[in-house]
Amino acid sequence: MSTLQQLTAADRGVLRFITAGSVDDGKSTLIGRLLYDSKGVFADQLQAIGRSRHHRAGDEEFDLSLLTDGLEAEREQGITIDVAYRYFATPTRKFIVADAPGHEQYTRNMVTGASTAHAVIILVDATRASDGELLVQTRRHSALAHLLGIRHIVVAVNKLDLLDWDQAVFERIRDAYAALAAKLGIAGFEAIPMSALKGDNVVRASQHMSWYQGPTLLQWLEGIEVQENDPAQPLRFPVQWVARHNGSQADDFRGYAGKVASGTLRRGDRIVVQPAGTPATVARVLTFEGDVEYATAGVAVTLVLAEDVDVSRGDVLVHADDTDVAVSREFQADVCWLDSQPLNTARKYLIKQGTRTSAARIKSVHTRRDVQVLEEREADTPTLAMNDIGRITLATRDALVLDAYDQLPATGAFILVDEATYQTVAGGMIRR
Structure with missing residues (x-):
């Protein structure tokens, strides 16, 4: 050798x-x-x-x-x-x-x-x-x-x-x-x-x-053993871009580009477009080198579906037999507050999760983590200051595909952006 x-x-x-x-x-x-x-x-x-x-x-x-x-x-x-x-x-x-x-x-x-x-x-x-x-x-x-x-x-x-x-x-x-x-x-x-x-x-x-x-x-x-591409994980494919060519012709091309966040995607798989819940079938899996039979986590591909369905940037493709997918407009999360301006439940924020961006509102602040004594304590005021870590409830304008961060970090994480200043104000981990 x-x-x-x-x-x-x-x-x-x-x-x-x-x-x-x-x-x-x-x-x-x-x-x-x-x-x-x-x-x-x-x-x-x-x-x-x-x-x-x-x-x-x-x-x-x-x-x-x-x-x-x-x-x-x-x-x-x-x-x-x-x-x-x-x-x-x-x-x-x-x-x-x-x-x-x-x-x-x-x-x-x-x-x-x-x-x-x-x-x-x-x-x-x-x-x-x-x-x-x-x-x-x-x-x-x-x-x-x-x-x-x-x-x-x-x-x-x-x-x-x-x-x-x-x-x-x-x-x-x-x-x-x-x-x-x-x-x-x-x-x-x-x-x-x-x-x-x-x-x-x-x-x-x-x-x-x-x-x-x-x-x-x-x-x-x-x-150290690191296994990032666990094929046993459920499929998550956030759509980043809709690719269209020759849209005026009968044999036009329409594909959905993105990176497989987790799991394995194969040609012929039955999938569901979330959050709409529309079923479809994977007809082709395309890479820069051409058609492939499958793609694993971390691989960027373009998918062609057998059916004409409505798929947009921010949608997430999951396997049709995945019954554990949670779709909601409200959830709890742990956030680390990054901005010098404290959390304000009256302000408007944008949430960016994967490829989807939506308007969000912080409904409540439940606990604040005291890292001095390594305990979570009930929040005495509905705010968090810079470097604080706390548990909050978020309400979003659009329904999101939600995964617990400790199970699927790629889709269980998000950031919050101040709608007025466009400053990234917090990083978050979905809990439930």
């Missing part, structure tokens, strides 16, 4: 992950170390950060945090403000990593970055949690990761080089996080002791912690 064939056989696809945790836990430095040690940094990039006037590392060391902290304000203050995305690859897998800010003020940015992540790295500064007391942002980001349905969690206990690689400190932090995970309902997590600055247990195994026999961070990331 050739080298190229070996690499192709070993390729486990793309993994999207995010770093989270409190301020100064070393998130940007960790990503910089991953990029540097996995040979994902070009020489000119190293030269550029070496010349930076905001250099904070030792005289003979690169300040690896500057590889992700690209904004001038971030480099001046030594903090992360916006989510920075970086790309690198190993012979086993390709990676898209998001560096999330740790400040409470920028919690909404962390939610944005985590919304598409398969895995999350929760960094813990061992020097600030050596007694086993986790910081507020560590608890907050863990709660948000669980709320967003991220199943793969690793706790990176960082800066152990400053504590002489103390095993007892690592075990106290690991046990404290295990108690937090049990309270949040997190099924499992991996804990790795490391030094992002020195590179111990990031890409290469540490020579200073013989007491740790687990994987390095990169080994853990390479080994």
